[in-house]
Amino acid sequence: MSILIKQAEIITGNEMYEVFKGDLLIEDNRISQIAERIEGITVDKVINAAGKTVIPGLIQSHIHLCQTLFRGQADDLELLDWLSKKIWPLEAAHDEESIYYSALLGLGELIQSGTTSIIDMETVRHTEFAFQALASSGIRAIAGKVMMDKGEGVPKNLLEKTEDSLMDSVNLLEKWNNFDRGRLQYAFSPRFVISCTEKLLTNVRELSAYYDVRVHTHASENLKEIEIVESERGMRNIVYLDHIGLANPKLILAHCIWLDEEEKRIIKEKGIKVSHCPGSNLKLASGTAQTPEMLENNVFLSIGADGAPCNNNLDMFNEMRLTALIQKPIHGPTAMDAKKVFKMATIGGAQAMGLENEIGSLEVGKKADLVILDLNDFHTYPSVEVDPISRIVYSATRGNVETTIIDGKIVMENRIMKTMDKSIVLKEANNSMKRLLSRIENQTLAM
Numbered sequence: 001m002s003i004l005i006k007q008a009e010i011i012t013g014n015e016m017y018e019v020f021k022g023d024l025l026i027e028d029n030r031i032s033q034i035a036e037r038i039e040g041i042t043v044d045k046v047i048n049a050a051g052k053t054v055i056p057g058l059i060q061s062h063i064h065l066c067q068t069l070f071r072g073q074a075d076d077l078e079l080l081d082w083l084s085k086k087i088w089p090l091e092a093a094h095d096e097e098s099i100y101y102s103a104l105l106g107l108g109e110l111i112q113s114g115t116t117s118i119i120d121m122e123t124v125r126h127t128e129f130a131f132q133a134l135a136s137s138g139i140r141a142i143a144g145k146v147m148m149d150k151g152e153g154v155p156k157n158l159l160e161k162t163e164d165s166l167m168d169s170v171n172l173l174e175k176w177n178n179f180d181r182g183r184l185q186y187a188f189s190p191r192f193v194i195s196c197t198e199k200l201l202t203n204v205r206e207l208s209a210y211y212d213v214r215v216h217t218h219a220s221e222n223l224k225e226i227e228i229v230e231s232e233r234g235m236r237n238i239v240y241l242d243h244i245g246l247a248n249p250k251l252i253l254a255h256c257i258w259l260d261e262e263e264k265r266i267i268k269e270k271g272i273k274v275s276h277c278p279g280s281n282l283k284l285a286s287g288t289a290q291t292p293e294m295l296e297n298n299v300f301l302s303i304g305a306d307g308a309p310c311n312n313n314l315d316m317f318n319e320m321r322l323t324a325l326i327q328k329p330i331h332g333p334t335a336m337d338a339k340k341v342f343k344m345a346t347i348g349g350a351q352a353m354g355l356e357n358e359i360g361s362l363e364v365g366k367k368a369d370l371v372i373l374d375l376n377d378f379h380t381y382p383s384v385e386v387d388p389i390s391r392i393v394y395s396a397t398r399g400n401v402e403t404t405i406i407d408g409k410i411v412m413e414n415r416i417m418k419t420m421d422k423s424i425v426l427k428e429a430n431n432s433m434k435r436l437l438s439r440i441e442n443q444t445l446a447m
């Protein structure tokens with residue numbers, strides 16, 4: 001399929017950060033030409049984007065699609081209570097169908113708000129059905145089942161034997177890694193240090209090296225969490241991850257709020273990818289990550305909304321705005337400008353995925369992951385003499401997203417989803433949630 005996007009304001013996000021008015025040609029799943037005018041060719045589809053803005057697809061480096069159904073079920077709690085009182089029992093109650101619709105609900109929201117790629121952590125069971133949703137939705141993703149072989153207050157059917165956790169992960173990896181020309185990839189996803197034995201984590205290290213895939217986990221999100229890690233393992237969280245050989249450029253750590261100097265040095269020197277989750281960090285009262293300092297130290301930084309029950313949206317426009325604003329009362333008004341934030345939301349996310357040569361900017365030869373914005377609205381005007389990046393980060397909302405293209409395919413056009421039936425997803429999301437809640441109430445969880 002070839003698509004010609006005509007006469008748009010194109011925010012390339014390339015090295016020079018060029019912004020210009022012109023045409024963009026997509027052939028198969030790649031951008032084959034960007035020029036002021038592309039004429040004299042036959043294409044399958046022309047999109048007249050005069051007056052519209054084209055940006056690289058937004059990339060969220062930390063998402064839990066399995067939790068989308070729990071939106072609004074776990075407000076006003078801090079992390080460890082949030083997990084043990086609400087999230088783990090709900091995750092334990094999931095069935096195949098509920099995982100599938102939880103994923104589709106999240107994916108609909110993500111695609112409709114301009115997110116084209118995610119790094120997703122699922123729950124312990126039924127991850128096959130999340131992969132089916134990822135496959136059919138058209139999104140680009142790195143995903144994996146969560147791994148948990150220890151921990152207090154964990155429902156029985158979320159607690160795995162070490163060998164089962166590793167075997168289930170490898171089975172999913174062998175089925176889904178590199179699906180659809182690499183659109184889907186697998187990542188080993190241990191939940192966080194306190195949910196995992198050292199045996200599990202060292203096996204994950206060996207397997208991720210063997211299969212050449214990423215490891216995605218949470219780290220240093222909450223003060224109590226790092227206290228537990230210190231008392232159990234005898235060292236601080238990131239120091240421990242380094243000690244067991246997990247600290248390397250393939251490691252993606254969500255949060256990283258509470259770091260000491262040694263941990264900051266490890267993250268920088270080992271090329272670890274950090275996913276900043278400002279909405280979740282605020283709502284769970286976790287703290288504020290020192291992102292300006294990380295950027296100054298050239299740490300790889302990207303952004304994620306985390307899960308729907310700790311946010312309660314998966315909207316990257318919201319997260320971009322928060323990423324900038326939460327630093328300003330602490331570090332002053334210039335601490336985190338719009339361009340730095342936009343880079344985190346695009347090429348930063350691509351680096352977290354290891355795909356910086358494929359996505360994250362609009363350049364010839366890169367994969368065609370892009371979003372068409374209609375910024376002709378009250379809240380995004382005037383448009384004259386306004387920095388286009390400022391307009392996107394500070395003023396635009398997800399309502400400005402008109403069309404989303406991923407891997408050269410139109411997955412949403414004029415706000416209509418092409419890869420799922422919205423009314424069915426909404427209805428089945430409610431049906432699934434009713435089932436989960438009654439399962440918890442009746443304590444009919446499979447043990």
Ligand SMILES: [Zn+2]
Nearest residue numbers: 218254306307
């Ligand atoms: Zn998370």
